[in-house]
Amino acid sequence: VNTSLLLQEIAEQPGVVARMLTTQVAHITQIADAIRAANPRFVVIAARGTSDNAARYAQYLFGSHNGMTTALATPSLYTADLRTPQPAANGQLQPSLRDALVIGISQSGQSPDIVAVLHAARRDGALSIAITNDADSPLAQAATHVIALGAGEERSVAATKTYTAQLTALAMLSSCWRLGALDPALAALPAAVQAALAAEPAARTAAQALAPAERCVVLGRGFHYATAFEAALKIKELTYLLAEPYSSADFKHGPMALIEGGFPVIVVAAGAAFKSEFDALRDLLAERGATVVALHDAANPARANEHTIALPEALPDWLSPIASIIPAQLMAYHLAHARGHNPDAPRTISKVTLTR
Amino acid sequence: VNTSLLLQEIAEQPGVVARMLTTQVAHITQIADAIRAANPRFVVIAARGTSDNAARYAQYLFGSHNGMTTALATPSLYTADLRTPQPAANGQLQPSLRDALVIGISQSGQSPDIVAVLHAARRDGALSIAITNDADSPLAQAATHVIALGAGEERSVAATKTYTAQLTALAMLSSCWRLGALDPALAALPAAVQAALAAEPAARTAAQALAPAERCVVLGRGFHYATAFEAALKIKELTYLLAEPYSSADFKHGPMALIEGGFPVIVVAAGAAFKSEFDALRDLLAERGATVVALHDAANPARANEHTIALPEALPDWLSPIASIIPAQLMAYHLAHARGHNPDAPRTISKVTLTR
Numbered sequence: 060v061n062t063s064l065l066l067q068e069i070a071e072q073p074g075v076v077a078r079m080l081t082t083q084v085a086h087i088t089q090i091a092d093a094i095r096a097a098n099p100r101f102v103v104i105a106a107r108g109t110s111d112n113a114a115r116y117a118q119y120l121f122g123s124h125n126g127m128t129t130a131l132a133t134p135s136l137y138t139a140d141l142r143t144p145q146p147a148a149n150g151q152l153q154p155s156l157r158d159a160l161v162i163g164i165s166q167s168g169q170s171p172d173i174v175a176v177l178h179a180a181r182r183d184g185a186l187s188i189a190i191t192n193d194a195d196s197p198l199a200q201a202a203t204h205v206i207a208l209g210a211g212e213e214r215s216v217a218a219t220k221t222y223t224a225q226l227t228a229l230a231m232l233s234s235c236w237r238l239g240a241l242d243p244a245l246a247a248l249p250a251a252v253q254a255a256l257a258a259e260p261a262a263r264t265a266a267q268a269l270a271p272a273e274r275c276v277v278l279g280r281g282f283h284y285a286t287a288f289e290a291a292l293k294i295k296e297l298t299y300l301l302a303e304p305y306s307s308a309d310f311k312h313g314p315m316a317l318i319e320g321g322f323p324v325i326v327v328a329a330g331a332a333f334k335s336e337f338d339a340l341r342d343l344l345a346e347r348g349a350t351v352v353a354l355h356d357a358a359n360p361a362r363a364n365e366h367t368i369a370l371p372e373a374l375p376d377w378l379s380p381i382a383s384i385i386p387a388q389l390m391a392y393h394l395a396h397a398r399g400h401n402p403d404a405p406r407t408i409s410k411v412t413l414t415r
Numbered sequence: 416v417n418t419s420l421l422l423q424e425i426a427e428q429p430g431v432v433a434r435m436l437t438t439q440v441a442h443i444t445q446i447a448d449a450i451r452a453a454n455p456r457f458v459v460i461a462a463r464g465t466s467d468n469a470a471r472y473a474q475y476l477f478g479s480h481n482g483m484t485t486a487l488a489t490p491s492l493y494t495a496d497l498r499t500p501q502p503a504a505n506g507q508l509q510p511s512l513r514d515a516l517v518i519g520i521s522q523s524g525q526s527p528d529i530v531a532v533l534h535a536a537r538r539d540g541a542l543s544i545a546i547t548n549d550a551d552s553p554l555a556q557a558a559t560h561v562i563a564l565g566a567g568e569e570r571s572v573a574a575t576k577t578y579t580a581q582l583t584a585l586a587m588l589s590s591c592w593r594l595g596a597l598d599p600a601l602a603a604l605p606a607a608v609q610a611a612l613a614a615e616p617a618a619r620t621a622a623q624a625l626a627p628a629e630r631c632v633v634l635g636r637g638f639h640y641a642t643a644f645e646a647a648l649k650i651k652e653l654t655y656l657l658a659e660p661y662s663s664a665d666f667k668h669g670p671m672a673l674i675e676g677g678f679p680v681i682v683v684a685a686g687a688a689f690k691s692e693f694d695a696l697r698d699l700l701a702e703r704g705a706t707v708v709a710l711h712d713a714a715n716p717a718r719a720n721e722h723t724i725a726l727p728e729a730l731p732d733w734l735s736p737i738a739s740i741i742p743a744q745l746m747a748y749h750l751a752h753a754r755g756h757n758p759d760a761p762r763t764i765s766k767v768t769l770t771r
Contacts, residue, residue: 100456100457100511100513100514100515101456101457101484101486101511101515103484107664107665108665111665118489119489119492119497121510122489122492122509122510123492123496123497123498123508124498124508126508126509126510126511127510127511128457128459128486128488128510128511128512128515129486129489129510130457130484130485130486130487131486131487132484133474133475133478133485133640134664135636135637135664135689136475136478136479139637139688139689140479140688141475141479141637141638141686141688141732141733142479142480142733143686143687143731143732143733144731152479152480152482153478153482154477154478154482154483154484154485155456155457155482155483155484156484157456158456158514159456159457159484172664273629273630274629274630274657276657280491281491281495281497282497284489292670295670295672295673296670296672297672299672299673299675301630301632301657301659301673303657303659308463308490308491308528309463309464309467314648314651314652316651316652316653316655316761316762317651317655317657319655330497330499331499332495332496332497333491333495375499375500376497376499377497377498377499405672406672
């Protein structure tokens with residue numbers, strides 16, 4: 060009997076995604092109508108940790124499908140006055156959110172600095188949305204609209220099902236904002252997420268290859284910049300291996316110097332848009348003898364010198380991250396085991412982090 | 416005779432900063448007038464590598480001193496159409512830059528994706544500024560206004576003097592935008608940058624402590640979030656040690672699990688605003704037996720269990736990053752030597768990186 064909470068919650072994801080699609084569509088359509096009426100000039104998203112990786116997905120999604128510049132908020136600017144000397148006469152100067160759509164993303168909805176950004180949105184008359192697993196949380200109470208994830212209690216310290224639920228909420232919101240309704244492509248999501256669970260044997264094999272490492276880098280681009288960040292975060296949380304995420308474009312600006320024989324590199328080689336870049340990168344990694352784990356799709360075929368994990372094919376690129384994170388979650392789970400750690404009880408960290 | 420190009424360019428920084436202050440003030444004052452006339456709603460900065468770390472500094476500076484939400488651009492959204500299937504009828508959908516102030520930062524001014532963001536600014540009628548060491552570069556030609564760094568040719572692959580020149584340009588711009596003139600505090604910059612060079616012995620000692628490591632994390636917050644990123648990038652470029660930068664706030668969301676006895680952590684503990692947070696962090700790191708290098712100021716005093724590097728005191732927090740990066744540059748230089756690498760010739764990377 061498998062008693063891992065983490066593995067149970069990973070397996071719940073097809074159901075969580077299916078439930079979001081059916082129960083939230085009417086509500087999200089209404090929120091999208093309100094966004095169009097507000098006609099924002101830009102989007103600001105406040106989030107930390109795993110939720111910040113969902114925000115990275117939204118940056119590319121809103122940018123490419125909704126034509127919106129999307130900023131990741133710097134929450135401390137809403138809680139700390141960084142001016143020196145501080146002016147005696149007036150209160151804290153905060154970044155203006157006038158004409159912005161402001162979105163707060165948080166599993167717990169508790170973090171004071173994220174809530175502070177939503178309060179600033181209200182002060183500046185900006186429309187705001189809370190995406191949270193707790194519809195009664197301070198974050199939900201501070202927002203104009205709430206999208207409840209309905210993922211059920213997440214008992215593992217490492218977030219999995221709330222991440223895929225957050226991405227699904229963002230994909231639904233983008234679609235309804237763009238089309239006034241769900242894009243039909245979303246209907247394929249639950250089956251694709253289910254299919255992604257079949258990557259477990261390949262994920263386990265890749266985990267064995269990574270087990271002796273002390274550090275690795277995780278590369279992705281476009282929509283899968285988020286996948287690279289979230290895969291790296293799961294690895295750090297669960298396996299204590301230092302995994303640094305990078306855009307494969309930024310990686311060329313210096314960090315490429317790291318790569319030598321045996322250096323472990325995880326590449327999320329997915330989507331046709333960056334195929335030639337991924338090809339050149341994988342050529343270089345092979346030439347330098349790096350230990351490569353490639354999460355790849357049909358557009359970026361498996362290579363003999365790599366440990367490969369095939370990603371589900373049924374989704375367009377903009378939805379692919381919702382299924383593609385699952386093999387990475389499974390890899391992190393097996394890597395924890397291979398390194399002798401209990402994935403249900405990571406040391407030092409707690410489920411709800413209150414940052415100010 | 417010291418023949419290291421890198422060390423020569425590190426030592427040139429007081430002069431570079433002093434020259435920026437005297438030669439560019441009239442020009443930057445005019446640009447600031449144009450910004451006020453344009454009345455932007457938000458700022459978008461396009462940059463990669465070291466220049467992107469200058470953009471991180473600007474996020475906090477414009478947010479706290481100019482009341483502006485500042486987004487780091489996702490340049491690939493201006494060069495690649497990420498929609499699938501791609502609509503047959505219309506061209507690429509790009510994030511709107513209407514009502515934005517758009518700033519491109521690049522030492523060389525060559526990178527096509529950064530130039531593409533400035534072209535999009537022109538298309539959308541947005542005011543744009545190029546901050547570059549080459550006033551004839553494609554980036555400069557695409558912008559409404561150009562701030563030339565005048566740092567002289569940077570021959571080292573690892574950027575140093577162009578980074579401090581970029582920060583100085585941004586600090587001058589923020590000041591002129593806010594006050595219509597340079598803040599008198601800027602006058603202390605050249606001497607503070609000169610004083611920072613005196614940290615070399617402490618930086619060398621800290622480098623010895625880090626030399627055996629295979630990975631480390633670099634923590635900072637607020638204005639020094641940029642310092643943490645740039646210190647980590649210098650270490651990766653020059654020493655092939657995997658150095659991951661983190662906001663000390665985000666670090667609590669998972670990555671804290673990494674820390675065990677002997678894990679190397681570099682903390683940029685500077686500024687009064689986050690002193691209580693740094694105190695708690697340093698307590699925890701001591702408890703876990705981490706190997707800590709603290710770049711600290713008077714507000715965050717040295718601790719006996721840490722390798723400490725004192726930062727110059729003459730600057731307000733918002734200018735501190737311009738001097739505080741210098742001990743980190745020196746530490747990376749000595750770390751390269753201690754690990755047997757030539758800091759003037761990092762492997763695999765080149766000075767001008769053309770990303771699309």
